[in-house]
Amino acid sequence: xxxxxxxxxxxxxxxxxxxxxxxxxxxxxxxxxxxxxxxxxxxxxxxxxxxxxxxxxxxxxxxxxxxxxxxxxxxxxxxxxxxxxxxxxxxxxxxxxxxxxxxxxxxxxxxxxxxxxxxxxxxxxxxxxxxxxxxxxxxxxxxxxxxxxxxxxxxxxxxxxxxxxxxxxxxxxxxxxxxxxxxxxxxxxxxxxxxxxxxxxxxxx
Amino acid sequence: xxxxxxxxxxxxxxxxxxxxxxxxxxxxxxxxxxxxxxxxxxxxxxxxxxxxxxxxxxxxxxxxxxxxxxxxxxxxxxxxxxxxxxxxxxxxxxxxxxxxxxxxxxxxxxxxxxxxxxxxxxxxxxxxxxxxxxxxxxxxxxxxxxxxxxxxxxxxxxxxxxxxxxxxxxxxxxxxxxxxxxxxxxxxxxxxxxxxxxxxxxxxx
Amino acid sequence: xxxxxxxxxxxxxxxxxxxxxxxxxxxxxxxxxxxxxxxxxxxxxxxxxxxxxxxxxxxxxxxxxxxxxxxxxxxxxxxxxxxxxxxxxxxxxxxxxxxxxxxxxxxxxxxxxxxxxxxxxxxxxxxxxxxxxxxxxxxxxxxxxxxxxxxxxxxxxxxxxxxxxxxxxxxxxxxxxxxxxxxxxxxxxxxxxxxxxxxxxxxxx
Amino acid sequence: xxxxxxxxxxxxxxxxxxxxxxxxxxxxxxxxxxxxxxxxxxxxxxxxxxxxxxxxxxxxxxxxxxxxxxxxxxxxxxxxxxxxxxxxxxxxxxxxxxxxxxxxxxxxxxxxxxxxxxxxxxxxxxxxxxxxxxxxxxxxxxxxxxxxxxxxxxxxxxxxxxxxxxxxxxxxxxxxxxxxxxxxxxxxxxxxxxxxxxxxxxxxx
DNA sequence: CTCTAAACGAGACGGTACGTCTAGTCTTTCA
DNA sequence: TGAAAGACTAGACGTACCGTCTCGTTTAGAG
Numbered sequence: 043x044x045x046x047x048x049x050x051x052x053x054x055x056x057x058x059x060x061x062x063x064x065x066x067x068x069x070x071x072x073x074x075x076x077x078x079x080x081x082x083x084x085x086x087x088x089x090x091x092x093x094x095x096x097x098x099x100x101x102x103x104x105x106x107x108x109x110x111x112x113x114x115x116x117x118x119x120x121x122x123x124x125x126x127x128x129x130x131x132x133x134x135x136x137x138x139x140x141x142x143x144x145x146x147x148x149x150x151x152x153x154x155x156x157x158x159x160x161x162x163x164x165x166x167x168x169x170x171x172x173x174x175x176x177x178x179x180x181x182x183x184x185x186x187x188x189x190x191x192x193x194x195x196x197x198x199x200x201x202x203x204x205x206x207x208x209x210x211x212x213x214x215x216x217x218x219x220x221x222x223x224x225x226x227x228x229x230x231x232x233x234x235x236x237x238x239x240x241x242x243x244x245x246x247x
Numbered sequence: 248x249x250x251x252x253x254x255x256x257x258x259x260x261x262x263x264x265x266x267x268x269x270x271x272x273x274x275x276x277x278x279x280x281x282x283x284x285x286x287x288x289x290x291x292x293x294x295x296x297x298x299x300x301x302x303x304x305x306x307x308x309x310x311x312x313x314x315x316x317x318x319x320x321x322x323x324x325x326x327x328x329x330x331x332x333x334x335x336x337x338x339x340x341x342x343x344x345x346x347x348x349x350x351x352x353x354x355x356x357x358x359x360x361x362x363x364x365x366x367x368x369x370x371x372x373x374x375x376x377x378x379x380x381x382x383x384x385x386x387x388x389x390x391x392x393x394x395x396x397x398x399x400x401x402x403x404x405x406x407x408x409x410x411x412x413x414x415x416x417x418x419x420x421x422x423x424x425x426x427x428x429x430x431x432x433x434x435x436x437x438x439x440x441x442x443x444x445x446x447x448x449x450x451x452x
Numbered sequence: 453x454x455x456x457x458x459x460x461x462x463x464x465x466x467x468x469x470x471x472x473x474x475x476x477x478x479x480x481x482x483x484x485x486x487x488x489x490x491x492x493x494x495x496x497x498x499x500x501x502x503x504x505x506x507x508x509x510x511x512x513x514x515x516x517x518x519x520x521x522x523x524x525x526x527x528x529x530x531x532x533x534x535x536x537x538x539x540x541x542x543x544x545x546x547x548x549x550x551x552x553x554x555x556x557x558x559x560x561x562x563x564x565x566x567x568x569x570x571x572x573x574x575x576x577x578x579x580x581x582x583x584x585x586x587x588x589x590x591x592x593x594x595x596x597x598x599x600x601x602x603x604x605x606x607x608x609x610x611x612x613x614x615x616x617x618x619x620x621x622x623x624x625x626x627x628x629x630x631x632x633x634x635x636x637x638x639x640x641x642x643x644x645x646x647x648x649x650x651x652x653x654x655x656x657x
Numbered sequence: 658x659x660x661x662x663x664x665x666x667x668x669x670x671x672x673x674x675x676x677x678x679x680x681x682x683x684x685x686x687x688x689x690x691x692x693x694x695x696x697x698x699x700x701x702x703x704x705x706x707x708x709x710x711x712x713x714x715x716x717x718x719x720x721x722x723x724x725x726x727x728x729x730x731x732x733x734x735x736x737x738x739x740x741x742x743x744x745x746x747x748x749x750x751x752x753x754x755x756x757x758x759x760x761x762x763x764x765x766x767x768x769x770x771x772x773x774x775x776x777x778x779x780x781x782x783x784x785x786x787x788x789x790x791x792x793x794x795x796x797x798x799x800x801x802x803x804x805x806x807x808x809x810x811x812x813x814x815x816x817x818x819x820x821x822x823x824x825x826x827x828x829x830x831x832x833x834x835x836x837x838x839x840x841x842x843x844x845x846x847x848x849x850x851x852x853x854x855x856x857x858x859x860x861x862x
Numbered sequence: 863c864t865c866t867a868a869a870c871g872a873g874a875c876g877g878t879a880c881g882t883c884t885a886g887t888c889t890t891t892c893a
Numbered sequence: 894t895g896a897a898a899g900a901c902t903a904g905a906c907g908t909a910c911c912g913t914c915t916c917g918t919t920t921a922g923a924g
Contacts (some may be wrong), residue, residue, distance in 0.1 A: 054899030055889040061901075078366055084879055093902045098881065156421055157362035161283055170424050178424075185443075194443045201425050202415065202434045203443060209418035210410035216361055216421070219375050219383075220406050229404045230411060237442025238390075238399045238408060259868025260920045266870075289910055298871050303912065464873030465915040471875075488776055494905055503876045508907065566831055567772035571694055580834050588834070595853075604853045611835050612844045613853060615825035620817065623824035626771055626831070629785050629793075630816050639817045647852025648800075648809045648818060673896065699884060708897045713886065 057100075064090035065097065069111045074147050078154040081108065105158035105165045112151050113172055116142060120176055128188045129231055135181060136207060136227035143215055144222045153215050178204050194235075206234050262305075269295035270302065274316045279352050283359040286313060310363035310370040317356050318377055321347060325381055333393045334436055340386060341412060341432035348420055349427045358420050383409050399440075411439050467510075474500035475507065479521045484557050488564040491518060515568040515575045522561050523582055526552060530586055538598045539641055545591060546617060546637035553625055554632045563625050588614050604645075616644050679705035680712065684726045689762050693769040696723065720773035720780040727766050728787055739795065743803045744846055750796060751822060751842035758830050759837045768830050793819050809850075821849050 068090035072081045083104055087094045101107045122135045143149035152173075159166035181204045188194045207230055214220050273295035277286045288309055292299045306312045327340045348354035357378075364371035386409045393399045412435055419425050478500035482491045493514055497504045511517045532545045553559035562583075569576035591614045598604045617640055624630050683705035687696045698719055702709045716722045737750045758764035767788075774781035796819045803809045822845055829835050 052899090053891055053897070055891095055901070056899095058889095058901065082879060083881085091902080093904085094881080095883080095903090096901065099900080153365050157365040160358050160362040160421070166423060170422060174422060174424060192445060195445050198438060198443050199434045202431065203438060205415035205418055205425070206411045206435065206439060209414035210407065212421075213410055213414035213417055216365065216417075217375060217379060218371060219379060220410070225404075226407065229407045233403060233408060233442075234411060234439060235443050237444075238403050238440050239442075240397060240400050257868075258866070258922060260870070261868085261922095263870070263920095287910060288912085296871080298873080299912080300872095300914080301870065304869080462873090463871070463917065465875070466873095468875065492905060493907085497876095501876075503878090504907080505877085505909085506875065509874080563775050567775040570768050570772040570831070571692075576833060580832060584832060584834060602855060605855050608848060608853050609844045612825065612841065613848060615828055615835070616821045616845065616849060619824035619828035620820035622831075623820055623827055626775065626827075627785060627789060628781060629789060630820070635814075636817065639814045640821060643813060643818060643852075644821060644849060645853050647848075647854075648813050648850050649852075650807060650810050676896075697884060698886080706897080708899080709886075710888080710898090711896060714895090719885095 058096075061090070061092045061096055062100070065092055065101075065107060066111045066114055068092075069107045070115070070147070073108070073111075073151060073154075078150070078157075083107075102164070103162060105155065105162055106168070108151060108155060108158070109165065109168050109172070112148065112155065116146075116148050120180060122180070124180065124184060128184060128193060129235060131184050132181065132207065132231045132235075133227045135177070135184075136211065136230060139177070139208075140211055140222050140224075140227055143211065149215055149222075152212075156212070156216060178208070181207060203234065207231065263301075266295070266297045266301055267305070270297055270306075270312060271316045271319055273297075274312045275320070275352070278313070278316075278356060278359075283355070283362075288312075307369070308367060310360060310367055311373070313356060313360060313363070314370065314373050314377070317353065317360065321351075321353050325385060327385070329385065329389060333389060333398060334440060336389050337386065337412065337436045337440075338432045340382070340389075341416065341435060342429075344382070344413075345416055345427050345429075345432055348416065354420055354427075357417075361417070361421060383413070386412060408439065412436065468506075471500070471502045471506055472510070475502055475511070475517060476521045476524055478502075479517045480525070480557070480561075483518070483521075483561060483564075488560070488567075493517075512574070513572060515565065515572055516578070518561060518565055518568070519575065519578050519582075522558065522565065526556075526558050530590060532590070534590070534594060538594060538603060539645060541594050542591065542617065542641045542645075543637045545587070545594075546621065546640060549587070549618070550621055550632050550634075550637055553621065559625055559632075562622075566622070566626060588618070591617060613644065617641065673711075676705070676707045676711055677715070680707055680716075680722060681726045681729055683707075684722045685730070685762070688723070688726075688766060688769075693765070693772075698722075717779065718777060720770060720777055721783070723766060723770060723773070724780065724783050724787070727763065727770065730763070737795070739799060743799060743808060744850060746799050747796065747822065747846045747850075748842045750792070750799075751826065751845060752839075754792070754823075755826055755837050755839075755842055758826065764830055764837075767827075771827070771831060793823070796822065818849065822846065 065086055068086045069081055072085055072089065081104060083094060083097055086092075086104075086107060087097050097107075101110070122131060122138065124131060126134065143152065155165060155169055159169055182200050185194060185198075185200055185203060189196050189198070210230055211222065211226070214222055214226075270291055273291045274286055277290055277294060286309060288299060288302055291297070291309075291312060292302050302312075306315070327336060327343065329336060331339065348357065360370060360374055364374055387405050390399060390403075390405055390408055394401050394403070415435055416427065416431070419427055419431075475496055478496045479491055482495055482499060491514060493504060493507055496502070496514075496517060497507050507517070511520070532541060532548065534541060536544065553562065565575060565579055569579055592610050595604060595608075595610055595613055599606050599608070620640055621632065621636070624632055624636075680701060683701050684696055687700055687704060696719060698709060698712055701707075701719075701722060702712050712722070716725070737746060737753065739746060741749065758767065770780060770784055774784055797815050800809060800813075800815055800818060804811050804813070825845055826837065826841070829837055829841075
């Protein structure tokens with residue numbers, strides 16, 4: 043028996059890779075050029091030379107297309123050095139996200155997806171599972187290790203701590219009342235680790 | 248001429264108060280009963296017995312109706328005792344918002360408005376100016392006074408600190424990965440004031 | 453009280469006559485230029501500069517548009533001189549229809565409407581009531597008067613007789629196996645009145 | 658090469674008889690159960706367990722499938738006794754068709770095929786050649802023989818006469834303004850042969 | 863006590879995207 | 894190499910809501 047490969051053995055015509063990637067590209071281009079409202083199923087289909095039927099067959103909604111478009115473009119913001127000192131690791135992780143949001147179209151895309159998630163639980167779930175949770179898990183792991191090393195207070199609420207690091211970034215992304223400037227990652231990390239009280243901070247050293 | 252009151256002196260029929268309040272009520276009812284997607288201009292007009300023309304005359308968009316509906320219902324979450332001790336004041340302020348979001352329709356409404364703000368800068372601005380900024384200003388004032396009293400480190404970034412208190416609440420409201428439980432306000436405040444490091448926390452006294 | 457007129461008293465914006473006539477014209481033009489398959493609701497809307505919503509509001513289907521288009525164009529084929537001698541009146545009536553079908557777009561339009569009627573009972577009913585029945589009634593009246601004058605056998609089946617005059621015209625229109633030539637009206641009338649048998653015919657004078 | 662059998666000698670897999678008959682059956686069943694609109698290529702393929710490609714390979718359109726379905730079921734309406742007396746033979750021929758239309762699904766099927774013929778010349782041609790013409794030819798032959806025997810006036814228009822016998826049946830089938838009742842065949846034949854005029858009819862003996 | 867003008871309800875309008883459907887074609891694997 | 898499976902492009906379907914536009918009808922203050 044020669045055919046050793048995983049064996050797919052599906053019968054009919056296989057899914058067109060051309061269609062898939064053309065759709066994701068079209069969605070990204072439309073987003074960049076015309077904003078979220080320009081990303082209609084109609085427009086995606088027209089630009090990608092794909093029929094609406096095919097679109098709806100593989101993606102249940104506009105937002106799902108954008109989700110996949112997002113994930114297919116940005117993977118690297120999870121790649122940090124977890125063996126670095128705690129504060130350094132946290133700052134590095136936060137910096138990656140902050141810069142990605144500020145300097146690429148990932149920022150507006152993410153904002154729009156969070157918005158879409160309010161009306162569509164599927165979007166919200168996908169966003170959480172495929173984007174937020176992996177990042178939160180890394181941070182939780184970092185903090186828990188520090189607790190075990192005796193660096194952090196064992197009584198802390200890890201979930202709340204993680205949110206105090208990440209939430210401000212998304213909050214500013216969505217509301218825009220303050221910019222996502224370069225020092226933000228370090229400031230958030232420093233203030234949370236050391237607290238705001240006078241003297242409490244023996245910052246870095 | 249008796250009419251000495253300030254200006255106006257418009258001739259025609261005055262704006263109908265009935266229409267105004269009927270619209271705001273209709274919007275709120277629709278939101279509660281059918282979610283954000285049920286709040287269409289068409290539906291508001293039908294339910295409020297108001298013509299679409301009137302609707303568009305006074306509110307430029309669906310989201311503006313919801314904004315006014317929001318503001319006309321919740322004012323009291325800014326009313327805290329600023330003379331209380333710092334931690335107590337902060338916890339009290341955060342608790343008010345958290346409870347309001349968790350227990351009334353203000354939560355979903357706010358989430359939808361933040362979402363709407365992604366596509367409409369007017370919404371975003373109104374949300375910031377009429378809701379977020381007043382609350383941030385109170386918190387900033389509290390923190391600045393504590394700095395001046397010598398309780399807090401003068402080097403802290405006030406804007407970032409405020410976000411580390413409030414952002415997690417909105418973040419959880421929008422993403423739903425963790426609940427808005429009762430202890431959240433105290434946890435966020437305690438962890439930020441005292442920091443996470445071992446020993447640093449001699450929380451309160 | 454001056455206002456004595458019937459009073460329309462409709463409240464909202466009145467129906468646009470422009471839209472109505474543009475639709476009927478567009479439908480006719482599309483039919484002529486591209487055949488029945490070109491007459492889609494989509495194309496009518498586009499050509500008439502009318503929204504699809506308006507189209508569907510006033511006409512439940514494509515075929516109803518064509519029906520009204522037909523009726524708004526041809527009324528005169530019922531105008532014959534009923535006081536003429538029987539054979540002359542019948543030939544004249546049949547000739548009008550035959551020529552109308554052969555020389556104008558009413559022929560193909562009628563054929564398509566009969567076809568549409570197979571799938572849509574509304575079409576079939578409208579076609580019968582508004583087109584066929586009025587014409588059949590005239591013919592029935594002519595024949596009945598002739599019976600009463602003693603010209604025709606009182607035992608004849610009027611409905612069948614009418615069909616033996618008209619049906620061949622529609623039959624040829626739909627099947628096309630024989631042309632709708634000029635003599636057809638006279639031939640059908642003569643053969644039916646006089647019969648096919650030898651000698652029976654003392655055909656005319 | 659052993660395969661010596663007569664002819665064929667085509668290479669590859671032979672056409673599947675299973676597919677052919679399953680398609681024709683499926684088409685008939687769909688027509689009966691859901692009317693003409695239920696007979697889509699899609700539905701036929703699904704019901705017959707046949708791929709659409711195969712369907713299109715052997716039948717160029719939906720209507721061709723229905724045509725073949727029609728012809729594969731009804732052949733016997735041409736089998737009459739041409740040696741019978743003229744009126745008897747004509748009535749017998751008309752009766753066969755009338756009953757077939759009234760009592761089986763051939764009626765609606767024929768109506769739909771005539772309808773389909775308006776949009777598809779192939780259908781119209783097939784319908785004429787394979788169904789209508791054979792029947793018209795028999796009638797024409799009967800009438801011509803009667804002319805030669807001196808029973809009928811030699812001046813008659815045979816084509817028109819045939820239409821005056823058959824057209825009313827199809828006309829009623831398509832328009833439905835009058836039923837295809839049992840006496841129709843006799844009435845149509847009698848009225849045409851004897852004419853409508855008083856006294857002319859000394860019908861039969 | 864009129865006149866006038868703005869705001870009102872009703873509702874039709876052109877436009878656009880929606881999500882579904884069927885038509886035909888194309889590309890695989892199976893027999 | 895034909896057939897079954899099924900993915901593909903194309904485009905019409907009928908619906909919903911958008912924001913605008915007439916209408917005829919109130920409802921006040923100005924004259």
